[in-house]
Amino acid sequence: GQQVMQIPQYQHVQEGEDFTTYCNSSTTLSNIQWYKQRPGGHPVFLIQLVKSGEVKKQKRLTFQFGEAKKNSSLHITATQTTDVGTYFCALEEYGNKLVFGAGTILRVKS
């Protein structure tokens, strides 16, 4: 099946700093989804990207889909303590199944 590499594995930032996590695939993706999981919680859907070069924003979060549809990024501007958690990208396989990346753990120092 398909796989997606997510980097970095872990990032610890000072509150107010920016944060970026990247997902890379060796194959062209039909779409990519992003999820956030708070410590001790469950994954929560953030967004889906479908189009080549697509950029979507949700307040301080910016999501990008690469031109070749093989990579994606999530950028958080001016992190806050409420941003703490693990951010997962996920790609869709045949049959509407999602394959999740390993996730990037974000910790924010206040």
Next chain:
Amino acid sequence: NAGVTQTPKFRILKIGQSMTLQCTQDMNHNYMYWYRQDPGMGLKLIYYSVGAGITDKGEVPNGYNVSRSTTEDFPLRLELAAPSQTSVYFCASSYDRSPNYGYTFGSGTRLTVV
């Protein structure tokens, strides 16, 4: 709407015991999934279902069984529990094609096998 409801929230099993993790959704979603998440890891697909009466294996199905007799319910059965099955189990559901909604996850069942 309750969304996706999982029970129990926590469980400790002894090696060799069996149990059923319950999952129910009230959103009339056709697609349902079971994932496991080991500490510090991503989610691995155990089984999934595209509708009542239809189930299929995911990436890590060994040691588990599922059934889907109704649209709402998708229980996961563990037979002969082993320490390797210690994990957090998440049930999820989705529309057939959901570009704007993604998966809806339950709050998880934290299982320890000792």
